[in-house]
Amino acid sequence: MGELKLPEIDYGALAPMLILFGVACVGVLIEVLVPRRARNLVQLVLALLGVVAALTVLVINRNTRIVTVGGAVAIDGPSVFLQGAILVLGVVSLFLIGERQVEQGGAFVAQAAVVVGSDKDAKQVTGQSGLTEVYPLATFALGGMLLFVAANDLLTMFVALEVFSLPLYLLCALARRRRLLSQEAALKYFLLGSYASAFFLFGVAMLYGFAGSVQLGAIHAAVANPQRSPVLLYAGFGLVAIGLLFKSALAPFHVWTPDVYQGAPTPITAFMAACTKVAAFGALLRVLYTAFEGVRWDFQPVLGTVAVLTMFLGAIMAVTQTDMKRLLAYSSIANAGYLMVGVLALNKDGLASTMFYLVAYGFSVVAAFAIISLVRDSDGEATHLSRWAGIGRKSPLLAGIFTFILLTFAGIPLTSGFTAKFAVFGAAIDGGQTWLVIFGVITSMLLAFPYLRVVVLMWLSEPGETTPAVSIPGFLTSAALGLGVIVTVVLGVAPAPLIDLTREASQFVR
Secondary structure, eight states: OOOOOOOOOOHHHHHHHHHHHHHHHHHHHHHHHSOHHHHHHHHHHHHHHHHHHHHHHHHHTTTOOEEETTTTEEEOHHHHHHHHHHHHHHHHHHHHHHHHHHHTTSSOEEEEEEOOSSGGGOEEEEEEOOOTTHHHHHHHHHHHHHHHHHBOBHHHHHHHHHHHHHHHHHHTTOOSSSHHHHHHHHHHHHHHHHHHHHHHHHHHHHHHHHHSOOBHHHHHHHHHSOOSOHHHHHHHHHHHHHHHHHHTTOTTSOTHHHHHHHHSOHHHHHHIIIIIHHHHHHHHHHHHHHTSGGGHHHHHHHHHHHHHHHHHHHHHHHHTOOBHHHHHHHHHHHHHHHHHHHHTTOSHHHHHHHHHHHHHHHHHHHHHHHHHTTBEETTEEOOBGGGGTTHHHHOHHHHHHHHHHHHHHHTOTTSHHHHHHHHHHHHHHHTTOHHHHHHHHHHHHHHHHHHHHHHHHHHHSOOOTTOOOBOOOOHHHHHHHHHHHHHHHHHHHOOHHHHHHHHHHOOOOO
16 A cells, blocks of 8 residues: 655645634633633734734735645635735724624623513513624634635635634624524525535536546646536536625625625624625635636626626615615625626736725725714614714714715725726726626616715705714724725725735736
């Protein structure tokens, strides 16, 4: 018998992921070993130190270009850039999570209603349970996202998908108010996510049958010189694409997004809207650019149709929304369509512009949800649009910042939203996808209406009796909001440094 040969592992290249997984495991132990009163502060500090340490190691090793763990993990320009984006956005999201925990004395408040007898005898029982495990769950999710964008074979990508998806299912159920709505959203997300994962795994099996390997480089070689039936190739690609399109919130696999965004705690919604989108599109970019480039003429029309459908559904449904979180959910869906336009350029500029868009959108959406978390009354956050009437007169500064963020989403010049859309549309034109750009411009005009409606509502409506007060942001929320606004302004006025960085990083290795 031959000697078993272990794969070579570059632990330095894997260090950011190992740090986060290690910190998450320590966080689980802290839940047992540290008294409840001190647990929140310890968990928050540990999570932030872990993410910052991972980011520091990533910056030190930023020039690493290597395929390690037997070809399962690729550390290259796109993976390093996207991992950095995930970690930075993760820090900002942890600020929001930590602020909410501190406000509630270290615990998300779980509201439970117990009905006894008739409606007149209904009694509400309110309890408080320490849910500081939100920190290790978020850290596990971040570690899985780092692995997801660096996975160089489909089986590793599937494992990473589950590692960051399972914590998200739990995090979505931890809303401190409207508990049943939160748990319903988490259940929908879990069930639909499980089906998407099953499709992904079936696709992996078919692609293994076609290429004899699950590594992306081997699939690329098999596509260039096919030895087996192309039926396995197209069926496998379609099933894998379903899993990736689900995570990216692309139509028709977007239906979970509004319910989950509305039901999840707002800091968790911000975490998902920013970090999960980077991870999902990072994996989609790697799969399309490194494994299936040889069949681009076959999948470009199909995925282009998906992009157009996503843009129109997101824009049209956003117009009809009366809840702020659902409005941003459909906005996120439409932005996924714009990102897909950049992806389908299938050139270096398309890769670079998509990565730029992910960073620009991530900071803007975190700032938007930070503002939503501040508009509340005794019943919690006031997310219905009618409650925002006259907010501009009660809190001009906050309303002004939110107006700027909404104009960014609308793509007004001198904002990061305009720069990002201009970049992806320009790359798509260079890649021969002008038809997608035309639909992108049309839907951008449609999507501007719900944003401007909110602006008009805030500034030109009289405050009503139900208009809530605006909370004074704490230090952590102020930091998250400030970072989001500053980056949004800088990327709109002086985007060149980040654009140059994305172009330098836009080279995959197989």
